[in-house]
Amino acid sequence: MKNIVIGNDHAGTDYKNAIVAHLEAKGYVVKNYGTDSNESVDYPDFVHPVAADVESGKVKFGIIICGSGNGASMTANKHQKVRAALCWTKEIVALARQHNDANILSIPARFTSIPQAIAMVDTFLETEFEGGRHQNRVAKIGCS
Known part of the structure; x- marks a missing residue:
């Protein structure tokens, strides 16, 4: 079973609802910590x-x-073992996963569309961390 968690403030409610519906249709079990x-x-x-x-x-x-x-990303990154990446394109999402082993995707609702956000989520979940030369860098972040 594929489990994922999601959280949002008032600016992200419509985005969250669309993303949750999309993920559930793909077989994910989504825990909603966000406001409705x-x-x-x-x-x-x-x-x-x-x-x-x-x-x-x-x-x-x-x-x-x-x-x-930004605020969501800063908050999440206060936690050890969290690498939250603020992304606004699929290309940035892919690099955040490949090079930084990002484990939380932070979406700026006022600067992306819902279809963009859904595409970013798919990229986030489908892209693997490359390891190799990036592994040492990620380890130096100090939160792994």
Whole structure:
């Protein structure tokens, strides 16, 4: 069974709903830590549980969504063993997985479309870490 966690603030609710539907159609079991409202909330309340599940090894990957993606990414990266990557194109997502072994994808809802976000999620889940010369660099991050 493929498990993944997702969290979002008010800017990412529609994105989260579309991504969850897409992932469930592909056979994923998605744990939703995000808000289901468009009313203003504090993104750390929804990002910390995602990062905690990745950090503990409950799941391999997480997805976080806020307006710019920055606050969510900064919050997630406070957790050991988390490498959250703020991405806005599939190409950046692929590099974040290949070169940085990113395990959380941070999506900026105000700077991507829902179809873009879904394509980024697919790239994130389908792209493998290359290891090799990148392994030493990732180890130096200090959170592996």
